[in-house]
Amino acid sequence: MLKLVGIETYYGKIKALHGVSLEVKEGQLVTILGANGAGKSTILKTISGLVEPEHGTIHFEGKRIDRKDPEEIVAMGIGHVPEWRRIFPELTVEENLKMGGFLLKEKELLFERMEEAFKHFPILEKRKNQKAGNLSGGEQQMLSISRALMIKPKLLLLDEPSLGLSPLLVQEIFAIIKELHQSGVTILLVEQNVNRALSIADYGYVLTTGKIFLSGTYEELLDEEKVREQYLGEGKYIRRSKLWSGG
């Protein structure tokens, strides 16, 4: 469905991505893991056209999208929930959702989708006339996700949805993501919360300083010592069998 080949992206003269290749198949939930500054967000921004790659190609459903404007890419069915949610704080919750459905031509469809969002997140309906900036972090995240879902994207890019949320809310957000995935939305998820991300993902890529360093399923990645050492916070990992042999 989505295929990146040899993507190199620069911020000015600084190279942020050094030839990233990855693939998301229809119906999958794929996660990109990596430390701060590894380039995870840059991958998503490159996909949605906010930054243009210097080299490499991106194909979505067989069509090349790496030279297109963001609005064309959204129109093709890629929704993006940006890092730190980025709701429009001075607009009301309802207006935020309307903006999410900016590309919908028919008014009825817009209101239908809005009803769906309210059914999913009743709290948003309660607050629909409030300024979005006054919502709590978790509510803002729900709004940001619902806003991206207004156009019923075929592929949803999620950039650190758990950022700055309390553990309880993180749990809730992950439950929402899982539910979305089960309802058939293809998802590309960027997370620092490695354990949780991998537990719901079909496939994971590990990114270090702009390069894909490992990839595999949950089980495969868990087996990799390096992943456990660097990303799962278990410190130096020593296999039990080697514990007594001094290895």
Place this chain on the structure above:
Amino acid sequence: MTELLTGLLQETVSGIALGCIYALIALGFTLIIKATEVVNFAQGELMMVGAYVNFFFVTTFLSNQGEPTIGIYLLAFGSSIIFAVAFGWILDWVINRPLKDEPIFSVIMATISLSIILRALVGMIAGPLSLVPYSPFGNKILSVGGIVISVLDLSIIFSAIILVILFYYFFNQTKWGVAMQATSEDSVAAQLMGIPVKRVYGLVWIFSAIVATISGILLAPRMSLLDTSMGFLGLKAFPAAVLGGFGSITGAIAGGIIMGVIETISMGTLSFHFEWIKEMNDIIVWIVLIAVLMVKPDGLFGEAKVKKV
């Protein structure tokens, strides 16, 4: 005493009319800065160009047939608005798009250069002599309880109110208006919604040119002489916008009106009674501005914005 009061009231009324002009210039200016973060120092010149273009259309349609009729005024007005649309669109391509993400200094220099170029160009085309602008309202006046107000001033106030209502409706009730707000709040998130941000910027420049043109058309007859220095009035849009709260549309309007009233009263009653105020007429608005900023650094209607990292 009653004389003083009627005097003050009289000056307040004509100050409001003048203030409406400032408010409109400040509105055009605020629209641009809010949406695109470009400080347009040429806003006053846009107004001046609008006034000249309208004059040109009136004389063209008139073709020496004596006094212009209402039809001619409306035709000229419509043509000027069409011109403003084209003008705003061109400025978007010439100034806004190339300089969007460049350092603020380049943008300021570009708009200042634009203001000088426009002044010189208009001077070249229209000739060095000041023109006597046409006014559909002539010198008609209304008098209510000792207070005299010209029909022109009334129409200025009236047009300003209509424009503000139109803008308010557009920004809050239409899809593109809300999209404009969204873009000015977070242009990256707006792009992710599929909002064509570049087209929104173009629209903002067009709006700004329209507002400037209308204020130019309204202001010209009030000045009794039309010349290129009219653009300098645009400089007063800055204190007006800052006074009300930078980037706030309500603030721009309130700031403009407050400035107009202060200026008129200080030039009238205050100067009459206090000799020393006469000397300070030119700086009195700036003094008020600094005084307000000392107490409320974000302006009267501005909200203290905390930038999130």
